[in-house]
Amino acid sequence: MRVRMTGLAGVIAIAALLVGAAPASAAPGDASAYGARLDVTLLGNPAVHAEPFAAANANGPTQNTFVGVDLPGILKTGVINASASRDDKSGGVYSRASTADVRVDLLSKVTGKISAELVEAECAATQKGLVGKSKLAGVNLGKLGQVNADPAPNTVLNVELAGIKIAEVIFNEQYKNNDGSLTVNAIHVKLLQGKLGSLGTGDVILSSATCGPAGLPIPMASGAGLWIGLGLLGVVAAPVAFVALRRRAALNAA
Incomplete structure (x- = not known):
């Protein structure tokens, strides 16, 4: 009975390993x-x-279009x-x-006209890590100053009124989220409270684009992942079977 229970425990342990590993x-x-x-x-x-x-x-809809904000x-x-x-x-x-054809009027009384022909953000997550970037075309920032077409991450231009900072405009804003993903915002206008x-x-x-971290490249439930799972099954099952056979032989000898 002990031999059977040992073998059964091994099978249960293996099943638990495969069932628990597959979803993750x-x-x-x-x-x-x-x-x-x-x-x-x-x-x-x-x-x-x-x-x-x-x-x-990525779970759908994978592509979307909006005619314009007014x-x-x-x-x-x-x-x-967006995709x-x-x-x-x-x-x-x-x-x-x-x-396309962006015009920000939120700060126009202070900075003058802020516009851009095109504002883009993108990011990618691979097994090597996370990368992101932003692109700007035809940018006119009025009194705010100038910024490159491909600004460095977290480039900030301050908006001041009578020498007091009341807002900031962040270009190519990039930050890591708690879940390990990367968010890239091409432009982020932030009004400062209490100023x-x-x-x-x-x-x-x-x-805005958010991605990652990358998932595992081979699902355990199918394809090559299935053969990997069967290999793990063999690795775990072999010691269990060996122990069971030794105990059976000892019982027969007694």
Whole structure:
């Protein structure tokens, strides 16, 4: 009876190993993107909250398009495109967002006209790691200054009123999330709360892409992963069977 129980315990342990390993190993990476998101409260005006426009996700919809945003006094854009994809074979993920004909009126009383012909953000996650970048075309920042077409990560231009910083505009904003993913925002306008002369509070984000970390390249449940699983089964099962046979032989000799 002990021999049978030992063998049964081994089978249960092996089954638990394979069942427990399959979902974790099969879990792929994720990716998402959107063209614009707003959450601002201007002095003397009601709050404006706009959900992400043209949101895309590697789980679907993988592509999305929005004809344009028109929020008077805050933001106006042309066509927005976003996409996110996953390569199940490599485990890699990729996302991209582009917003055309951007005009930010939120700060126009202080900085003058802020516009861009095209604002893009993209990121990729592979087994080697995470990378991201932003691209700007036809940018006019008015009194705010200048920025490169491919700005360095987290390039910041301050917006001041009477010598007091009331906002900041971040180009190619990049940061790691708690789950290990990377977010890239092509442009992030941040109104600073509690500052004298503040225009209000909140954020405007243009062209955002998030991805990673990459998933495992071979799902355990199928293909080459199945053979790997069977190999692990053999490695675990062999010692259990050997011990069972030795105990049986000892019982027979007694």
